Amino acid sequence: MVVGALAAASLAFAPGALAVTPQTATISADCGAFGSGEATLTATQDGTAATITVTSAVTAPIALSQDSISSTLTLVNNTNGSTSTFSGTKNPAIAAGDPVTVGPLDGTVASGDSLEAYGGSLQLVVFGITVTCTATGPQSPGPFVFD
Numbered sequence: 001m002v003v004g005a006l007a008a009a010s011l012a013f014a015p016g017a018l019a020v021t022p023q024t025a026t027i028s029a030d031c032g033a034f035g036s037g038e039a040t041l042t043a044t045q046d047g048t049a050a051t052i053t054v055t056s057a058v059t060a061p062i063a064l065s066q067d068s069i070s071s072t073l074t075l076v077n078n079t080n081g082s083t084s085t086f087s088g089t090k091n092p093a094i095a096a097g098d099p100v101t102v103g104p105l106d107g108t109v110a111s112g113d114s115l116e117a118y119g120g121s122l123q124l125v126v127f128g129i130t131v132t133c134t135a136t137g138p139q140s141p142g143p144f145v146f147d
Contacts, residue, residue: 020045020109020146027117027140029057031133039133041073041117043144045109050146052086053103054122056133064094070125071102075115078143084108084115100124109146116143 020043030036037057044051052073073086086107094100102124109115118135125131 020050020144022141022144025117025139025141025144027135028137029122029133030136031056031058031131034058034131034133036136039122041139041144042103044104045146048108048110050086050107050109051104052107052144053101053105055099055101056122056124058100058124058131058133059097060094060100061096063096064091064100064126066093067091068126069100069102071105072123073105073107073117074120074122075117075144076119078114078116079112083120084113111147113146114143115146 023044024040024042027039027041028037029039035058039057040055042053054073067089069091070089071087071091075084075086077084084107086105088103088105090104091100091102116139118138120135122133123130
């Protein structure tokens with residue numbers, strides 16, 4: 001009985017799980033001479049730490065090895081107009097002709113942040129070549145809202 005009471009008490013005082021909504025959003029992206037099309041952003045949150053993985057609208061012209069792309073994703077905070085940056089050098093191995101996927105890219109968020117790709121950018125650096133992609137409209141179904 002004591003064990004049951006302790007278990008119930010620990011559940012009552014356990015911190016609530018933090019979540020971002022939506023977890024996945026899409027954008028139409030323009031990457032200049034490197035292409036354009038739909039990109040998917042997938043977000044996670046653990047306290048003030050957040051990650052975003054991007055499957056981009058660009059395809060790899062050549063095979064790319066794992067963790068060979070330096071990426072910086074800048075999102076606009078609808079709450080206060082500031083920007084939030086997610087960055088990293090994580091990517092899976094990518095075959096020539098496959099969509100470029102980067103992430104998880106690491107960033108910091110605050111409770112209530114409402115982050116949107118439209119107005120921001122994704123910068124990819126591969127073999128010293130910089131590719132900049134921008135959203136051509138708001139993300140769907142809406143901005144990422146962090147707990």
